Amino acid sequence: MKLAYWMYAGPAHIGTLRIASSFTNVHAIMHAPLGDDYFNVMRSMLERERDFTPVTASIVDRHVLARGSQEKVVENIRRKEQDEKSDLVIVTPTCTSSILQEDLQNFVDRASIESVGDVLLADVNHYRVNELQAADRTLEQIIRFYLERSELQKTTILQKTTEPSVNIIGLSTLGFHAQHDYRELKRLLNDLGIKVNLVIPDGCEVSTLKKLPQAWFNLVPYREIGLMTAKYLQKNFSMPYVSTTPIGMIDTATCIREIRHIVESVNPNKSNTNLTSHFESYIELQTRFVTNSTWFSRSIDCQNLTGKKAVVFGDATHAASVTKILARELGIRVICAGTYCRHDSDWFREQVQGFCDEVLITENHTHVADMISRTEPSAIFGTQMERHVGKRFDIPCGVISAPVHIQSFPLGYKPFIGYEGTNQIADLVYNSFTLGMEDHLLEFFGGHDTKSVALLNQIEENDLNWSEDGMKELQQIPGFVRGKVKRNTEKFAREQGITEITKQILYAAKEARGA
């Protein structure tokens, strides 16, 4: 058992449901007790979804405990199939139902005999994988199921498209800015002359999956969902894939170059120099003139961000990308970069190596909060949880990764991916730090915060005494760094065995640690 207040990634069935509800005309049935269908609320609330979420619970109640589900699950599958005319029904166990050890596969087999549509049992272990891993697996499971079938029926379309084309893999419901990213990605690929063959799972019909192999290659924009599918397609259909996330100027360019290599290798007849120069001039044009963030990072305004300290935490994809942007593209010092995707920690370390002072891999939000309080950055880039930690410590925070709440499902166009994404991220970063000139003026005039320091005193330990002049001096310090200076001074005083903090001590502390 572990004492937990909060978690970054949800339970496994959430991942399965995210995949199922992303497809068109696919229904999920959860084998779950009353109240576990909370996914429907999240989807309806966060995404402000207009349609009913295609997820139903087959309720496990006291009767089911006593007699087993017997006909109940089968009946529910049949009924859903008739009511909704779904192409596919995915049955997913929950952590409660999985310990019942009912033979759900048997129910699924029985139901599929009479069903017109298909019925699958999600193959995920609730005690070993989290939401993201489960989503990755479920997507692969569905793709494998339909491609294996079309192989048998010899309906798979193996003939490549005449023009270069791509499958975008891993866009799903409740993904962080996923809808905006998709639009940006489509624009990018269109500019490069690459047709989008299929987007899976978002808005995809299972009947079209047999067309997957006709694309020249696959693109997996987020590491968390889609890599398993891309690897399966590579192994069985020799389809190459690109998994460099096109977030940030440099990685977007890298991603485009990887795409170029693949397009060249799939179609060696085409004049390589043409393609190369086309892609390269596109990158140059976009980088130098279309986006504003390259110029922004060289502008005087951004000079004030130089060497400012930041902390980054989130899922592997976003935390790695943002760390690299801060360090390479904006000249900000990342004191710590971290992720809660423990299963992908090796990749993460490798990505951020050289771009941050320290790496933190944890699923425990208190470890992240401790790290933030220890390193005292000027800004945090994290999840909803870090935003709240920032509020507690009075440090601004930009949200860059799930888990998020409804504010991070904006109505306006806010991609993270591609060239427009770099603009959005630059804005986010810039607005998170105190504005340069404002910063100077506050320091010069002693801040506009005239609230008494007495308030601060109430929450601090009382073994130290602030003399009158020490207090007066502390009040001169701008509000947004005052707490930090106070803590540092007190720490210093304790180390020195000083109990009364005077003006002099405050200065001594400042000199000792550059507070």
Place this chain on the structure above:
Amino acid sequence: MKTTTFVCETGNYHTFCPISCVAWLYQKIEDSFFLVIGTKTCGYFLQNALGVMIFAEPRYAMAELEEGDISGNLKDYLELKRLCLQIKQDRNPKVIVWIGTCTTDIIKTDLEGIAPRIETEIDIPIVVARANGLDHAFTQGEDTVLAAMVHRCPEESTEKNPAAHPPLVLFGSVPNTVVTQLNYELEQQGITVTGWLPASQYGELPALNKDVFACGVNPFLSRTATTITRRRNCTVIRAPFPIGPDGTRAWVESICDVFNISPIGLKEREDQIWKSVEDYLDIIRGKSVFFMGDNVFEIALARFLIRCGMIVYEIGIPYMDRRFQSSELDLLEKTCYEMGVPLPKIVEKPDNYQQLQRIRSLHPDLVITGMAHANPLEARGITTKWSVEFTFTQIHGFSNTREILELVSRPLRRNKALNASKEWFNFESNQELVLSNK
């Protein structure tokens, strides 16, 4: 008079998990700590359902079960003792409430057996409540916790009863301001409330014995009522619930009746409240309502809305205790008769899918429903009100009548505000879309 029709459906409906009761109970019982012993699923629900509350250093946590706990490789006793010691050290609560979940129920963790051992070893009372989704819906979680707390109430009171009537204990968790308001209403009739279950401090639990009269304020407290009657031989007063001015008046009258007090000025008070909310009544009068059902407040709310002049098509409800709610049901029948409207159908354990078909054909003016259905219904031209808000708003007593009406009328007022610009959006042409499924 025609009697009410009861229907029972499949139970495939959406509601909150009963562990959500920790959200309001930890705030109500200020020196408590709630430990939910369950899996990631429970934790995920709590952190999403309770939104920002999680960040205010809540006095609740998950004891998250891992694979070793499920397979029996770890000893529950040792694990729970370790966590409770940690809680004692970090928070030092006056009581720890263990919330058993579906998983502890299925793997048969003997929470009730382990708790007394750990309780003596760490010297903090441990109350065990099984608020799981196998047996209960949403607000019934509070019922399981309060029923467990009955056993912790002292047998005899330390203080002498100052009132001229036998001791009166009210049960049900309501915010402290509501406690004050309801106490006041009874004081007006010369009735002193001896205590509340729960009180805002664990140490202030009321004495329960055969002399005590008890009365519920929430309609989902049937288990608590039963426990009070059977284990402590108290007399539970059957009364409608103090929701709406009609309900509050009937509630006070029922209590007066038991103590042989003839109520003074209640009718005037009720009339005055009705008069003060006339502006709201104008908006909702003659409009129809459909309760999909998820929090057991439905009967009382429907009764109040019928008195307001609305027409109720269907009252969905997770669970219907006809004995505990008998007075409320009687009042509902009486209200329908007096208002000249047909008795609504009461649907226990509803089937949401079937309900959507009925909503499609009835096209009510307002559907009171969970968040899973609200946005999709709105997109199909059906006005909705999120039912959970009734659980998290002060709705009891005379003074909160406005609050209920504020909630009920809000979607209708919003529609009115937006309809002013309706032709501008040309919504009419979209009528085809209304209620088509896809």
